[in-house]
Amino acid sequence: MSKNIKSKVIVITGASSGLGEETARLLAGLGANLVLGARRIDKLEKLAIDLKLDSRAVLKMDVTQRVQVQALVDRAIEIYGRIDVIINNAGLMPSSMLDKLKVDEWDSMIDVNIKGVLYGIAAALPYMQKQKSGQIINVSSVAGHKVGPGGAVYAGTKWAVRAISEGLRQEVKPWNIRTTIVSPGAIATELTNTITDEDIAKGMAKTYESALSASSFANVVAFAISQPQEIDINEIVFRPTVQSY
Ligand SMILES: NC(=O)c1ccc[n+]([C@@H]2O[C@H](COP(=O)([O-])OP(=O)(O)OC[C@H]3O[C@@H](n4cnc5c(N)ncnc54)[C@H](OP(=O)(O)O)[C@@H]3O)[C@@H](O)[C@H]2O)c1
Secondary structure (H helix, E strand, C coil), rough: HHHHHCCCCCECCCCCHHHHHHHHHHHHHHCCEEEEEEECCCHHHHHHHCCCCCCCEEEECCCHHHHCCCHHHHHEEEEEEECCCCCCCCCCCCCCCCCHHHHHHHHHHCCCHHHHHHHHHHHHHHHHHHCCCCCEEEEEHHHCCCCCCCCCCHHHHHHHHHHHHHHHHHCCCHHEEEEEEEEEECCCCCHHHCCCCCHHHHHHHCCCCCCCHHHHHHHHHHHHCCCCCCCCCCCEEEECCCCCC
């Protein structure tokens, strides 16, 4: 698997915990050159030490700020002169029933889960077009395929990620750029900590009893990156075997 991963320059947003962190660990072990972003720089700095990364390879950034996403991608160019993969992974899931009117949380999900992904595309695409190569991996969810009570806004954002990614896929053919959507089911991370609706939190805790470990996601991402250039893995959906929705 490391054959097509070794020495690739890979940018990951939301690498301070959960899926992003685990993916960074796996890809570093496979010889990738990483540039990692998130708001909690202390966690990124610890990870950089663990993974023996260049100290410039971690950046405090907020994906809701376009200039900060651009700075993350520009950092990859400054250090390595190119960008082979961006994983637009940062996300939030403060799910709630709509009638709770948690409008600020709706806004945050739209800003992080949709606009954050768009800013990642905006930052990386011009470099990838110039290189005539690259891979843009956007993290959606099973919730990008199915919606249930309490999940309307989160699912809406993850549906949007799939729509944007499919449009992107069709547009970037002339530049040899690959696009991948990864849509996981329940995986044990910090994601559910953002839920403030107590009823939803209880239900979610039940669902997450059978959550997978983050390595499941990291392996899927590594699989998509490791394919030969002519193979474009466009979407992977996976869940715990016992997850019914
Ligand atoms: N876990 C699951 O069951 C599951 C299932 C389907 C899809 N997903 C998706 O997987 C992705 C990763 O989530 P996770 O499960 O790994 O949860 P997590 O452990 O909570 O990680 C979320 C990451 O996103 C970062 N982040 C959040 N807001 C940010 C912002 N404004 N700017 C920059 N970084 C930000 C966090 O870092 P900071 O707080 O340090 O900024 C953290 O590194 C999300 O898009 C999520 O929707 C997860």
